[in-house]
Amino acid sequence: MASAGPARAIVTRKLNLWYGTFQALFDVDLAVRAGIITSMIGPSGCGKSTFLRSINRINERLGYVRTTGSIEVMERDVYAPEVELLQVRKLVGMVFQRPNPLPLSIRDNILFGHRLHRGSQKVTRSREDEILESALTQVLLWDTVKDHLDRPAVDLSLEEQQKLCIARLLPVKPTVLLMDEPCSALDPKGTEAVEELIWELRGDYTILIVTHNMAQARRASEECIFMLLGRVIEHTATEDMFVAPVRQETADYIEGRYG
Numbered sequence: 001m002a003s004a005g006p007a008r009a010i011v012t013r014k015l016n017l018w019y020g021t022f023q024a025l026f027d028v029d030l031a032v033r034a035g036i037i038t039s040m041i042g043p044s045g046c047g048k049s050t051f052l053r054s055i056n057r058i059n060e061r062l063g064y065v066r067t068t069g070s071i072e073v074m075e076r077d078v079y080a081p082e083v084e085l086l087q088v089r090k091l092v093g094m095v096f097q098r099p100n101p102l103p104l105s106i107r108d109n110i111l112f113g114h115r116l117h118r119g120s121q122k123v124t125r126s127r128e129d130e131i132l133e134s135a136l137t138q139v140l141l142w143d144t145v146k147d148h149l150d151r152p153a154v155d156l157s158l159e160e161q162q163k164l165c166i167a168r169l170l171p172v173k174p175t176v177l178l179m180d181e182p183c184s185a186l187d188p189k190g191t192e193a194v195e196e197l198i199w200e201l202r203g204d205y206t207i208l209i210v211t212h213n214m215a216q217a218r219r220a221s222e223e224c225i226f227m228l229l230g231r232v233i234e235h236t237a238t239e240d241m242f243v244a245p246v247r248q249e250t251a252d253y254i255e256g257r258y259g
Contacts, residue, residue, distance in 0.1 A: 011032075011072045014070070015030075017065065024230050034206050038222070041225070053180075056088055056094055073175065093177045095179040110168055133146075139163040141160060191216070224238040
């Protein structure tokens with residue numbers, strides 16, 4: 001396992017998860033370092049997305065899911081009884097395989113989460129404009145859309161929609177960004193643009209990205225986790241994973257012997 005170092009954004013201990021009677025995760029012990037990009041690779045069905053969705057408790061929407069063990073995000077147990085789901089979603093943002101902009105304007109998409117989490121707190125239009133510009137600038141979209149903020153977000157290209165979905169998370173000030181195959185719906189040019197964006201965001205956010213694209217994992221992450229059959233097999237620096245994997249199962253997968 002990779003050394004966690006002093007700053008660990010996500011720590012799981014003996015994490016197990018069942019869908020009904022089917023066990024999908026087995027005693028997952030992980031420490032994800034803060035402020036870096038960590039990728040997760042492994043064959044389809046190995047538990048990568050299940051693990052990702054456990055961190056922000058999105059699996060709870062399925063009534064037949066049972067979880068044991070613990071998950072801490074910034075030293076807070078996200079499954080503790082006193083922790084509210086809204087708090088978890090504020091701390092941990094999620095980006096999905098396909099862009100999922102709301103059927104609203106670009107402006108209202110970006111401000112949606114901020115308005116939801118601010119509750120009854122009053123915010124001026126000028127302050128909202130600052131939040132809007134900051135979020136869109138961070139994802140390199142401001143110059144493209146600043147004169148069209150009232151256009152429907154669904155009119156944007158897929159690449160722009162995915163950037164917008166990332167921007168929508170930022171006003172809430174999450175610590176962790178989870179990304180589940182964020183480039184799978186994009187063409188090579190769009191993939192390159194989103195990868196560049198993810199690289200720009202590191203440091204300000206801890207990013208955990210699930211990908212089936214091993215070239216992408218190697219290009220766009222600093223540490224890499226290999227999962228197989230619901231278990232973590234290896235977790236190390238990305239370059240070490242691809243150049244000199246420790247476990248034979250990792251080498252077999254990277255060399256295309258299965259998966």
